[in-house]
Amino acid sequence: MGRDSSTLLGILAGTAIGATLGILFAPDKGSNTRQRIVDEAQAARDKIQEGAVHLKESVVNTVSHKKETLDEQVESIVSDMSHKTEDVITTLENKLAELKSKNKKYQKA
Template sequence: MSNNGNTVLGILAGTAVGAVLGILFAPDKGSNTRQRISDEAQLAKQRLAETATELKEQVVSTATTKKASIDEQVDSIISNASYKADDVISSLERKLKDLKAKNKKFQKTS
């Protein structure tokens, strides 16, 4: 995303510089040149605003997608942990039952 944004900004900056240099070196009256520079600056400003809006929308979309993915992964981890906890509890209950049975045998023999 960073490279994409830098590329767009570089293209916009290059376009603006080229337009301004082209206007400055073109033979025309000073007032016409200043007006053209002003018009080009406004156009560049609009393009930059549009690009910023598009980049913002892309970031929001990507963040939303990543959040949904992370939420799914967290739910999966919690579910797996729950099943493993149940397995551990069942295993411990079986061992406790076996220990109680062995303890009764020892108590009968004493």
């Protein structure tokens, strides 16, 4: 995602700079050159806005996907721990029953 956004911004900036320089060095009347600069600036602004929208959507989708994945992982971990806890409780209950049985042997009636 970071490399894509850097590439997109580099392409847009290069396009804007190249178009501006091309217009400035083209032989034309000053008013025509100024109008072309304005038009190119607006076109560059539109492209940047489109790129920003695309980047935002990409970030939102990535974050949403990562959140879902994290939620699933947390749920899986909690479930695993619950099963392990149940196993430990069962083992402790069996050990306690065994100890109670041994203790009864030592008690006098």
